[in-house]
Amino acid sequence: MRITALAGGVGGARFLNGLLHHLEAHGEVPEVTVIANTGDDITLYGLRVSPDVDTLLYTLGGAVSESQGWGRADDSQRVQGELAAYGAVPQWFTLGDLDLGTHIVRSQWLGQGQSLSEVTGRLAERWGLPGRGVRLLPMTDTPVETHVVISDDDGQRAVHFQEWWVRLRASVPAERFVVAGLDRAAAAPGVLDALRTADVILLPPSNPVVSIGIILGVPGVRDALRGSAAPVVGVSPLIAGAPVRGHADACLAALGLPSTTAAVAGLYADFLDGWLVDPADAGVRLERARVEVHAEPLLMTDVAAASRIAGAALELAARLSGPRSAG
Amino acid sequence: MRITALAGGVGGARFLNGLLHHLEAHGEVPEVTVIANTGDDITLYGLRVSPDVDTLLYTLGGAVSESQGWGRADDSQRVQGELAAYGAVPQWFTLGDLDLGTHIVRSQWLGQGQSLSEVTGRLAERWGLPGRGVRLLPMTDTPVETHVVISDDDGQRAVHFQEWWVRLRASVPAERFVVAGLDRAAAAPGVLDALRTADVILLPPSNPVVSIGIILGVPGVRDALRGSAAPVVGVSPLIAGAPVRGHADACLAALGLPSTTAAVAGLYADFLDGWLVDPADAGVRLERARVEVHAEPLLMTDVAAASRIAGAALELAARLSGPRSAG
DSSP: OOEEEEEOSHHHHHHHHHHHHHHHHTTOOOOEEEEEOOTTOEEETTEEEOHHHHHHHHHHTTOBOTTTSSSBTTOOOHHHHHHHHTTOSOOSSOOOHHHHHHHHHHHHHHHTTOOHHHHHHHHHHHTTTGGGTEEEEESBSSOOEEEEEEEETTEEEEEEHHIIIIISTTOSOOOEEEEETSTTOOBOTTHHHHHHSOSEEEEOSOOTTTTHHHHHTSTTHHHHHHHOSSOEEEEOSEETTEESSSOHHHHHHHTTOOSSHHHHHHHTTTTOOEEEEOGGGTTOOOSSTTSEEEEOOOOOOSHHHHHHHHHHHHHHHHHHHHHHHHO | OOEEEEEOSHHHHHHHHHHHHHHHHTTOOOOEEEEEOOTTOEEETTEEEOHHHHHHHHHHTTOBOTTTSSSBTTOOOHHHHHHHHTTOSOOSSOOOHHHHHHHHHHHHHHHTTOOHHHHHHHHHHHTTTGGGTEEEEESBSSOOEEEEEEEETTEEEEEEHHIIIIISTTOSOOOEEEEETGGGOOBOTTHHHHHHSOSEEEEOSOOTTTTHHHHHTSTTHHHHHHHOSSOEEEEOSEETTEESSSOHHHHHHHTTOOSSHHHHHHHTTTTOOEEEEOGGGTTOOOSSTTSEEEEOOOOOOSHHHHHHHHHHHHHHHHHHHHHHHHO
């Protein structure tokens, strides 16, 4: 069963780790293509950082800091201390020493002319992803950066998504998101094929606006989802209106949308087939009647919970493929 | 008293640290311009490393690893371990975590369009060099790299100086040195002025071929030394024919020269006024009779010894300026 998933950082990575555990526990050899958001990418201290890709690498590679959800376990900040002593900016993004190794080799390899896909593939090898049946693809090899238009004492201005998310903790309202480079971006090699040939397409509980939403903006991706014969099943990133993690509510507000699971499903209305919600949202009514809603506790408290949720998503997908292939 | 010194790495840095201690102990406010060799510079993992500049920064900033003579005290290699795990190359040059901070900010600032002089000045501020009366200048802002022509099983080929020095430990004979970029290099701002306006010019016990020799190859430097009214005093890097540290003998051999203090002085014959040798070499006869030779124990066992040696060099310079200004 070829599974293709779109993914952001922590929520996506935890869900996918659960998916792998679920498949392995059922004796299935995973065949999973992960299309990762690269809109969060940023150049810090001259080094190219891909936060979502890194969180996926570390989580699926068993090296993530469980307490943070991102970054490396048992990391230290000796280098960052030096950067601060030199007065290098910015200082609001913490890079661990072990984590920096990834950014340095990524930057070196990109500087040698390798594409982000190639570099990501090499990084994934070190973390054993191919061995777990996972192909990790950046959504595009074109540098894409999400910027956030805000208004503060300095007037209206655009800041890098990471500055808004990490430094400002999304506390200043986002007026809109501007994704530099997205209109000229081409889907990375394998991305559109993985959507067209999948047996199941999953949308993990990632941020619908600045993670999944950015991937959907890559030319060709949304069309491939609309045209896919595979069932598309999403997992709600909101429980009773609140994001489990992160600031999805602030992101939805920038689009003029309420922080509800129905609003999120509405963003996927043109291609969504199944929608997994928490029992707290079991009564939700979606705009589009043909989307099948299933309730399942969605708090990913540990890998067992993530595995159970992934299993429920696959079950929903199986129910959706059945009638379809019969019809 | 304006002192200008040409310097390589460990030997130069230790001598200059001794010089500062000597001046401070005598109540003098140092006014020292250091012109550093940048021919050893190398790009590793996409980061620009300036080994001699860094050794000068760390030594004069009180942060050097005394046991190594280079690198930072109490450093660790967590990042390098990651680079190795990713299979990044080369692995024969060890970069400490604290040390990496320097390379990252240098590369970031160079990437922003600042010159190596500007960047070096900013790095030196962090280490308090201006506060100690030291102005640290790279010999040139032009990227210059010393390569070594060797013959081995792969035939005749040129390797970067660092590969010959660090990986091969100068065990393969150098047939010649090729300094890429040197002919088109321009002396960095302040370099020629510092030589023209100095009261004393010092050549610390740095490698005469691949450190001092490279600086002398920067267009204009040798002429400025020849034309300077200030006494030029050098400190022999050899004691009884053996380099105190490093592989000066192998470097001299590449020029067809014997490993003797007289041969080193011969390389400076057109501008040298005073030559400090170890008592083991007290009987040395230099080609050029007008160079005044003084014997002084030259083993820089600690900062007190380095300070005493620097004092002897200044004394010799004072003796040489006396008669001259009288004549």
